[in-house]
Amino acid sequence: MAKLDDRAGGMGEIADIDGPYEVAPFGTELARLGEIDERIVGLSADMSKFSDIIPFRDRFPHRYFNAGMAEQDAVTMAAGLAKVGKVAFCATYAAFLTRRALDFIAVSCAHSKANVKILAGSPGLVNPYGATHQSLEDLVVLRSIPDITVIDPCDAVELRHVVRTAAETDGTFYIRNLRGKVPVVFDEDGFQFEIGKARLLRPGHDVAVIGTGFMTERALTAADAAAAQGVSAAVLHVPTIKPLDTEAICETASAVGRVVVVENGLRVGGLGSAVVETLHDAGIHVPVLRIGLGDRFHPCGSQAYNEARFGLDDAAITEAVISNRWEFA
Template sequence: MVDLKSGRAGGMGEILDVEGPYEVAPLGTALVELSANRPEIVGLTADMGRFSDIHAFRDAHPDRFFNVGMAEADLLLIAAGLAKTGKIAYCTTYSVFVTRRALDFLVIACAHSKANVKILAGMSGLMNPYGATHQATDDIAVLRMIPDLAIIDPCDATELAQVVKAVADIEGTVYVRSLRGKVPVVFDPEEYSFEFGKAKELRSGSDVGVISTGFMTQRAFVASAAARERGLGAGVLHVPTIKPFDTEAVLRFAAGVDRLVIAENHQMSGGLATLVTEALYDAGLHVPMIKIGIQHRFHECGSQAYMEEKYGLDQGRITRAVIDGV
């Protein structure tokens, strides 16, 4: 397991200037490996082949790849149709287009029909400089209300590759907050194993506990290490599966710490922090909590580093919350 400093996301959600080990296009690599012996797998994109890393599958299996153009509703409708013929349809586009332009098709054609459609959605959260038109800061809040839809938020290249392979055997529709380009390697693939529906306690500590998801877990590790240097026991619970939510693991972890920090690349309302709050309330468990996430507002254009620092998603903010409790 490797602690890394955060990379800088580029114009199409690609992380630039990665410090430490990384993999290039783990989504495409994993999908090619999986599909070699799974002829029922097909790939689709809404004109986002290169910008979602599914182009490797396109090159390996051109007869099983479909580019529907800039038509996200068609993407999901065609995927659902292919699923009805026995295919497992992997779709790529941007998160914001799935949750706005194509939401009804996701709800009815995919989730309601329990169609084997796997949506690998790029640029979830505050992951690009293009402003509100491309920032899916509320995708989890929108999608977790839909029945029969699973939601996964991987941390790094290791977990993303494992998720790409795992979702083929998860019945029904799955939404994955994907990562692309140079994706940092945080987890050792020989040691870490993604388990659908399960949270992972990666570090123990009773003074403060960080509950995180997605690439924010990478920053939780850095903050945890800094806290330990100050003599604080800082635990980390990684929650890759948002839905179904591992309430039992969250309650067990929260009961063992004096205070909590929740870290997510999503609005603080409707996402991980809300799920944790609901779980604690229902169980009658009261633990002081600091929420690290995106404000409930539309965000302007700007560089990734600028936006994260301005809105409190950067490494410094998480480390202060863990060490100083503010």
């Protein structure tokens, strides 16, 4: 008999995977960790299929809890389980977590330093169902909350490492989840994830592209295109939004003439704003172009359609890197 939230569909999957990928890296890694650590429990809010926690649920049904369509309850249950010694992974849509359950994340989890790991799916424009399901402001809101670690992984490899690190590290985490067929960008051999550390993926001396989440892959694509036209573009990947690697940002920006920040979220208040604040405070004066989403509700539509319309696709990022021209949408 099908579980309550095992409905058909591919909601929240990243579109147009051309290269190698992994399927459900979050749930697969969590199930592996569950074999090692009996303290790990999983929770969802009627979204186990669409948050990819099913591998853990099926392996440990007695350690999985579905709160139904009640995100506040799911987060509060996670905080309660953490209070009795569990490591609680709570996974559902980012929009519902950061709007409906924000107070519970802030007070029951972060304020209490609870060992709760929030896996937030369908961030930014990934979800096709418009403003009600698109979480554009999550990084803006979450980076303002004390005592929480905020991470936006680039690919399947980094997501697995982030889940592992979160399980091994006390405290509250907010992790943007990548689900379905998740691209593989990084080489597993020698890969390391460290909380609060950015990674210089490519050196350059003309422009620095600073990215987070799966937008970093697009930054690399733009850097390749720029190189073909004689523009040397560095690429700095910033997976941890909080705590922020201000030293790496300053070092990278100091070596170039201008900076382009790319993110799958609001242009104001997220990584772009954090970069501007960091450089201003350090007295580093270089032009910063922020590529992100404007101050508006965005419509229903495929990820590819919305990203092309609002300037988050490869073409728009490449144009910004090469020519420093970009129209805000």
